[in-house]
Amino acid sequence: MFKVLDRASELERNGKTIFHLELGSPKNYPPGRIINKTIQSLLETKVGYTSPAGLPDLRQRIASYISNTYPFVTVKNVAISTANLLIFQLLDMLCDPGDRVALFLPAFPTYFAACNYTQMRIKSVVLDSNKGFILRKKDIDRAFESKPKLIFVNSANNPSGAVYDENVLEYLIDKAKRHRSWVISDETYASLAYKKEFFSMLNFSYERLAVISSFSKIYSVPGFRVGYAIAHESVIEKLSLSSSTLYSCLPIFTQEGLVQGVSIFDEFSDFMKKKYRITCRQCEQILKKAKRISFTVPDSAFYIFVNIGKLGLSDIQFSNRLLDTHGVAVTPGSSFGCPEYIRIAFCGDTKELKIGLNKLVYFVNNLT
Amino acid sequence: MFKVLDRASELERNGKTIFHLELGSPKNYPPGRIINKTIQSLLETKVGYTSPAGLPDLRQRIASYISNTYPFVTVKNVAISTANLLIFQLLDMLCDPGDRVALFLPAFPTYFAACNYTQMRIKSVVLDSNKGFILRKKDIDRAFESKPKLIFVNSANNPSGAVYDENVLEYLIDKAKRHRSWVISDETYASLAYKKEFFSMLNFSYERLAVISSFSKIYSVPGFRVGYAIAHESVIEKLSLSSSTLYSCLPIFTQEGLVQGVSIFDEFSDFMKKKYRITCRQCEQILKKAKRISFTVPDSAFYIFVNIGKLGLSDIQFSNRLLDTHGVAVTPGSSFGCPEYIRIAFCGDTKELKIGLNKLVYFVNNLT
Numbered sequence: 001m002f003k004v005l006d007r008a009s010e011l012e013r014n015g016k017t018i019f020h021l022e023l024g025s026p027k028n029y030p031p032g033r034i035i036n037k038t039i040q041s042l043l044e045t046k047v048g049y050t051s052p053a054g055l056p057d058l059r060q061r062i063a064s065y066i067s068n069t070y071p072f073v074t075v076k077n078v079a080i081s082t083a084n085l086l087i088f089q090l091l092d093m094l095c096d097p098g099d100r101v102a103l104f105l106p107a108f109p110t111y112f113a114a115c116n117y118t119q120m121r122i123k124s125v126v127l128d129s130n131k132g133f134i135l136r137k138k139d140i141d142r143a144f145e146s147k148p149k150l151i152f153v154n155s156a157n158n159p160s161g162a163v164y165d166e167n168v169l170e171y172l173i174d175k176a177k178r179h180r181s182w183v184i185s186d187e188t189y190a191s192l193a194y195k196k197e198f199f200s201m202l203n204f205s206y207e208r209l210a211v212i213s214s215f216s217k218i219y220s221v222p223g224f225r226v227g228y229a230i231a232h233e234s235v236i237e238k239l240s241l242s243s244s245t246l247y248s249c250l251p252i253f254t255q256e257g258l259v260q261g262v263s264i265f266d267e268f269s270d271f272m273k274k275k276y277r278i279t280c281r282q283c284e285q286i287l288k289k290a291k292r293i294s295f296t297v298p299d300s301a302f303y304i305f306v307n308i309g310k311l312g313l314s315d316i317q318f319s320n321r322l323l324d325t326h327g328v329a330v331t332p333g334s335s336f337g338c339p340e341y342i343r344i345a346f347c348g349d350t351k352e353l354k355i356g357l358n359k360l361v362y363f364v365n366n367l368t
Numbered sequence: 369m370f371k372v373l374d375r376a377s378e379l380e381r382n383g384k385t386i387f388h389l390e391l392g393s394p395k396n397y398p399p400g401r402i403i404n405k406t407i408q409s410l411l412e413t414k415v416g417y418t419s420p421a422g423l424p425d426l427r428q429r430i431a432s433y434i435s436n437t438y439p440f441v442t443v444k445n446v447a448i449s450t451a452n453l454l455i456f457q458l459l460d461m462l463c464d465p466g467d468r469v470a471l472f473l474p475a476f477p478t479y480f481a482a483c484n485y486t487q488m489r490i491k492s493v494v495l496d497s498n499k500g501f502i503l504r505k506k507d508i509d510r511a512f513e514s515k516p517k518l519i520f521v522n523s524a525n526n527p528s529g530a531v532y533d534e535n536v537l538e539y540l541i542d543k544a545k546r547h548r549s550w551v552i553s554d555e556t557y558a559s560l561a562y563k564k565e566f567f568s569m570l571n572f573s574y575e576r577l578a579v580i581s582s583f584s585k586i587y588s589v590p591g592f593r594v595g596y597a598i599a600h601e602s603v604i605e606k607l608s609l610s611s612s613t614l615y616s617c618l619p620i621f622t623q624e625g626l627v628q629g630v631s632i633f634d635e636f637s638d639f640m641k642k643k644y645r646i647t648c649r650q651c652e653q654i655l656k657k658a659k660r661i662s663f664t665v666p667d668s669a670f671y672i673f674v675n676i677g678k679l680g681l682s683d684i685q686f687s688n689r690l691l692d693t694h695g696v697a698v699t700p701g702s703s704f705g706c707p708e709y710i711r712i713a714f715c716g717d718t719k720e721l722k723i724g725l726n727k728l729v730y731f732v733n734n735l736t
Contacts, residue, residue, distance in 0.1 A: 013424075042410075045397060048393040049391055084614070223417060247453045248590075251619075251622070
């Protein structure tokens with residue numbers, strides 16, 4: 001996925017104007033208090049080490065916030081780490097090479113990459129595009145046929161934008177309990193669900209469940225590289241040891257900045273949801289003008305997963321030609337396990353987004 | 369090693385005054401231009417993603433700086449990552465579980481931890497404490513008896529402060545070539561060698577050599593978590609892919625800050641060497657007053673590795689009792705594979721250091 005960014009950036013350095021619709025790197029202004037506090041920490045020279053489990057204050061704030069809804073969550077159930085790295089850390093900790101790991105397509109590329117890195121055997125179940133890639137009970141049945149040691153769930157989903165139903169997730173957790181499978185519920189986009197109410201897997205009591213999330217998307221600070229995991233105390237202890245071994249700790253100043261974020265989580269989330277809902281509608285209006293492509297309007301966040309299967313180009317060909325001829329960067333669907341698709345991210349600069357989308361429509365409608 | 373910090377921090381939160389001599393977390397003021405540029409980047413909202421291989425500008429600056437001495441080094445030989453994580457990434461990339469990895473004791477704890485994490489078999493060779501833990505040819509012979517797939521070299525050394533001789537390192541690289549072993553040369557403390565001239569393994573042409581280093585120690589910014597590797601282009605490509613999978617990229621703002629550091633590297637290194645040399649002498653004067661302990665004056669950096677074998681306490685007992693009774697935190701030698709030792713870091717606040725050392729001397733001289 002980062003290959004597109006690298007290539008687009010190289011073209012950019014060579015003077016070409018690039019419209020970035022490829023990465024989920026929000027270009028909104030992050031809340032001032034997060035940036036200000038980060039700067040204040042730097043000015044106070046807080047540039048030393050902190051605990052591998054995360055800055056104690058940040059862990060405590062997250063635990064307090066979450067325990068408003070899920071009272072059993074304490075600071076001992078929270079570990080801070082980069083959300084992307086948490087996927088690797090948990091896989092590596094909970095499984096052994098050769099174990100079966102189930103996931104649903106389309107899926108976030110790091111799931112594949114981390115599974116390959118840790119030598120897992122992937123059982124992938126393709127969701128039904130006609131149903132907007134929603135998760136259904138029969139998909140879960142198919143996933144569990146392989147008796148997975150671990151299963152990934154990603155609602156709200158990247159790239160499809162689908163938010164899964166409570167009764168379906170309950171069905172999944174019951175199956176997982178019966179098979180004693182681990183569940184990683186990636187809820188990174190939970191707080192950006194604007195079209196359908198989000199249901200967290202924290203509602204279920206299951207000791208083999210780890211929920212991961214990130215501050216990147218909600219506060220538009222992906223470059224902070226700070227996320228967290230909520231899990232059983234024993235899992236958090238192991239995660240902390242893993243972080244200690246791998247990278248010692250995350251910076252103090254970014255974590256102190258994000259402490260300021262936790263207190264404005266609800267209001268900021270409401271604000272961002274409204275914003276993305278509006279932008280989503282604007283994207284729909286533009287994309288509708290393109291012939292022979294199709295897409296489902298997302299329930300959440302800022303991706304549109306577009307079917308380009310009728311255009312006679314592979315996703316890679318499509319992405320490369322669009323980048324070369326119109327300077328528009330999108331992510332090929334094969335990164336998510338769906339080669340007939342491309343992913344558009346609409347979290348960037350709105351003006352750039354609109355020009356980029358119109359160029360994409362022009363490109364599609366003029367393909368011979 | 370972080371357990372001591374966590375325990376000391378907890379005592380501190382409970383109101384106890386703690387003298388921190390445990391971690392190599394320099395408490396000097398980092399160069400203003402690094403902090404200022406980091407802040408400027410934050411103010412410019414540079415909080416998105418960048419290349420997994422590192423910020424292109426930072427890679428280029430490092431390559432340019434190093435190529436002044438080693439002209440064959442280009443940007444393609446440089447990858448940015450957290451130095452601690454680089455140890456894991458390289459081990460994991462270059463070896464398979466069960467492979468033999470050689471290292472010399474005392475050794476930086478992450479070598480053991482990363483070897484255990486990646487399921488390597490460790491062949492450790494204890495260096496001669498009477499020779500100040502300097503590396504000798506016969507130690508190298510013993511290390512290669514196990515036909516290691518990879519060998520760690522760490523000059524200037526943490527914790528011993530020893531800087532290894534050119535002819536000995538040449539002997540090592542010849543052996544490595546003969547056995548086709550990988551060499552990770554951890555040169556994190558290279559630029560802080562004040563008592564003996566440092567010799568880099570970059571002087572040797574060997575495609576299975578990876579040199580790692582960090583900005584943490586020289587610029588007193590360990591919390592930035594930014595380091596780099598110099599290696600063959602093919603290794604750097606794999607490292608970049610590994611970083612992409614594991615954590616996507618490091619923050620842009622910390623990397624932009626450090627771009628400012630590269631241009632002042634030489635003068636700042638001279639300044640810090642003078643400073644640490646003076647502090648080292650002051651520490652010697654205080655520690656000499658303690659009976660029945662011994663230590664070698666370091667060639668470099670800011671650690672003193674103290675033999676406490678004659679005191680009738682294990683290193684863990686010594687460290688815990690010193691922390692509980694006098695509030696002085698030191699690192700037990702068993703973290704480095706040498707249980708009869710403790711490590712003192714003298715990079716902290718100088719006043720705190722002196723009080724802490726005097727308390728340690730009092731503690732030692734009043735042990736019954």
